[in-house]
Amino acid sequence: MSTPEAPEAPHPAGTPVPEPAAADEHRPADGAADPDESEERDQPQDAWSARRDLVDHSPRIMNVGARARFSGGLLGGDQHGGISGGHFTGDVILGGKTEVYRFSAPGTAALASGEVPEATLAELERGFAADERLMERLLRRLREDRVLVLAGGRFTGRRTAALMLLRRLGAQPVRTLVRDTTAAGLADQFGDDQGRDKNNTRGHVLCDLAPRRDQPLRWTHLLAVRERLAERDAYLVITLDPGAALDDVTAEEWRPPGAAEVLAARLRARTDAETAAKLLALPQVTAFLEHSHQPRETAEFATLLVRYANGEVAGDAVGEFSLVSLESQVQEWFEAQESELHLRDKAFLVALAAFDGGPYALTAELSDLLYRHLQETENRARVPEVPVFGTHVAKRLQLARAEMKWEPEQTEWGPVDQQKAAFRDERAALVLLREVWTGHPSARPALISWLRHLAEDGRPLVRTRAASTVAVLARTDLPSAMALVIEPWGTSKRYRHRLVAVNALALAHLVGTPNIPRILDTWCEGDDPRLRWVAVRAYGLIGAERPEQALTALRRAVRRLYEDAPDDIDGEVGDELAEAVALLLLSAASDRVLGELCAHLDDDRAVHDLTLTGFIGACTHTEGDERYGPPLVLDWFARAATERPADRRMAADQPAADRMTAAHGVPFLWRAALADLGTTRQALKVLSGWVLIADRSASVEWALAALLPRLVTTATEYERLSHLLRTMPGEDGTPPPEVAARLLTVLSVH
Incomplete structure (x- = not known):
């Protein structure tokens, strides 16, 4: 199309307006095609494969509890459904933040340098849980070496474990060393003022040692410390992060107990x-x-439960505590100063929220793209820099409370095993995106630019996750998401952008965003052909939950199209209308859609053509999209034809359109399609394809043998089908398939 892009919608008051993207429009994202080079090749992906990509690549939080609505359909599988709305379990996450009281467990506050009170140690010991075999091994090594390096994630109870090891050794008192102690200055912490107490074994703990890469903790440092400790009959436990800079030092891994323990x-x-x-x-x-909770959160929850048992707090606070803990963790991440959490780490957290459960390498790649945008937001005069090496994967995932695992990823070539990263708590992605969008509006320009780059990417997974991210933002703040992201995509001259807008609206509807059908109705009846295209395709995805209203909107749209351009009905919007009808026919609401189509077939010429074109389009799809897979519509007919009336349990006052079954409706539309001059040729082509499939499948042959007699009610219909079966060639010029002759025997004029 050569028409210019429509201007962006005005931004709501109070919403940060991104910098003009003129310079970025011609700068492709990593892995994306240059818009200037690909514009001529830009073609709309057909609705069927686009819906399959949406199902395959949407994040797990939009599938858990909603997969049946997202998929379903004729075969009840992931390949043949629509998207329906309804209650979404993420509503409480995407809504307002929950406010409840927080309680700190005794002895869990961070200790300053100095002696740990005996009462604190006793309280920790009373509620301590751990793998006793691990504790025995750590205790044995500490007793032998006098110094133990314990590596574990933050907030996993590693400090408490260190204190308990010293207590089990009988150390008294137990002192904490200052946090800024360096590896080189470690031995200096044990001077003459801490000489040996003949009556007691001393214990020392150094928490959160963070040796620099150029100044790692070395074996020689520990040797010097061991000498000082032996002179004073003392012991030391050092805790640090996984992947800390060590040189010839073997750290023991701390594995925290489960939350239940x-x-x-x-x-x-x-x-x-x-x-x-x-x-x-x-x-x-x-x-x-x-859900996945850290020991510190579990300890706080235990304190809350005790107060609940004593009647001091209500049950609502107990039920909300898990979500509140997650919200507090997310707020910690983004309220932390740069010295505590680097901007690159924050960019990775946002990217992980968008690509939760996706390939780690892809998430890391695109998080660095977001990092560059965030740097530009902070200081446009600075050239964005991304370190090429040095990222410690385990430490990055531990920070994000995420895990890595190998799982198959759907591609256009079939499933491929990928190393994927996902939050341990599946709610984290939604909470995080809400926090960034609503709690940190200054990040919006960078986030919007990043999402626009994702929409340009050549990988379906990336574009789908851009759409799902925007869907979450729309659920949180619909006006801003529409004005800043969805409408600019919807009015783009590029099909790729418009398709991302379609998916964003469909997924936003899935997660319970209000007013999406109203938006589609407005766009469907509006003057902008690009927005009309978006609305029509979106109806094919979400229309199954309200098929009557969806088909009414599609009928209005096709009538408008006939009035505006009667000679251009095969244009892009006309094609989309037919594909939307096909998707609805193959959705979970197939019987209701079929009834509506049959009831309105003869309303007018525009509706007649739309119905038949959409029906023939639906007939082209096979199970699993295999070349010789069972045709979905034929299989639907065969099951309906053998279904007993009692199995349907239809109400007597149910509308006739709703009581239409495939056993009657499919033959009815087939006869109409074969008789109409506009669809006869395509209908015969599809039917001959079914015959070729039947030549390889007995079940398809049986179903076709049941259907063909119902397509013959006049001599003309008999002549048309008999001519097809008598004259159709085999594939690649081979002799006619034998099944054609067998099927010819079932035809007769009624």
Whole structure:
């Protein structure tokens, strides 16, 4: 199309306006085609394969609990459905933030340098839970070496484990060393003022040592420390992050216990056995344990449960605590100063939220793209820089509370195993995107520029995740998401952008964003052909939940098209209308759609053509999109033809359109398509394709043998089909298939 792009919609008051993207429009994202080079090749992806990509690549949070609505359809599988709205379990996550009281567990506050009070150690010991075999091994090594380096993620209980190891050794007192102690100055912490106490074994703990890459913790440092410790009959435990800079030093890995163990130990320490058992049996506790929580959060939850048992807090606070803990963690990430959490790490967290469960390498690649945009937002005069090497994958995932695993990823060539990264708590992605969009509006320009680059990418997974991210933003703030992202995509002259807008609207509807059907109705009846294209295609995805209204909108659109350009009905909007009808016919609402199509077939010429073109389009699709797979519409007919009336359990007052079954409706539309001059040739071509499939499949032959007699009610219909079966060639010029002769025997004039 050569018409200029429509201007962007005005931005709502109070919404940061991104910098003009003129310079960026011609700068392709990594992995994306140059717009100038690909504009001539830009063609709309057919609706069927586009819907398949949407199903394959949408994030798990939009599939869990909604997969049946997202898929479903004629075969009840992932390949043949539509998208329907309804209740979405993420509503509470995407809505307003929950406010409840927070309680700190005794002894869990970070300790300053100095002696740890005996009461604190005793309290920690009472509620301590760990793998005892691991503790015995660590204790044995500490006793032998006098110094133990313990590596574990932050907030996993590594500091508590260090204190408990020293306590089990009988160390008294236990002192903490200053946090800014360097590896080289470690031995200096044990001077004459800390000489040996003949009556006591001393314990020392150094938490969160962070040696620099150019000044790693070396074996020689530990040797010097061991000498000082031996002179004073003392022991030292050092805790640090996984991947910390070490040289000839082997750190022991700290593996935290499960949340259930921590919670049970804490409750038993603070209540009697009967109360603890009752608290552990609460449904709110079961729900809490279903999610990934750190030991510190579990300890806080135990404190809250004790207060609940004492009548000090309400049950709502107990049920909301899990989500509140997650929200607090996300806020910590983005409120942290650059010295605490680097901007590149924050960019990775946002990218992981968008690509949750996707390939790690792709997430990391695109997070660096976002990092460059964020740097430009902070200082446009600075040239964005991205370190090429040095990223520690395990540390990055530990920070994000994420995990890595090998899983198959759907591609256009079939499934391929990929190393994927995902949040341990599947709610994290939604909470994080909401926090960034609403809690940090200054990040919006960078985020919007990043999303526009993702929409340019040549990979379907990337474009789908751009759409799903915008869907979450729309659920959080619909006016801003529409004005800043979706409408500019919808009015773009490039089909690729418009398709991302389609998917964003469909997924936004799936997650419960209000007013999406109203937007589609407005665009469908509007004057902008690009927005009309978007609306029509989106109806094919979400129309199954309200097929009557969706088909009404499609009928209005096709009548408008006939009035505006009667000679251009085969244009882009006309094609989309037919594909939308085909998708709805193959959706979970197939019977209702079929009834509507049959009931309105003869309303007018525009509707007649739309119905038949859409029906023939639906007939071209096969199971699994295999070349010789069973045709979906034929299989639908065969099942309906053998279904007993009692199996349907239809109400007597149900509308006739809703009571239409494929056993009657499919033959009815086939006869109409074969008789219409505009669709006869295409219908015969599809039917001959079915015959070739039947030559390879007995079940398809049986179904076709049941259908063909119902397509013959006049001599003309008999002559048309018999001529096809008598004259059709085999594939690649081979002799006619034998099945054609067998099918010819079932034809007769009624």
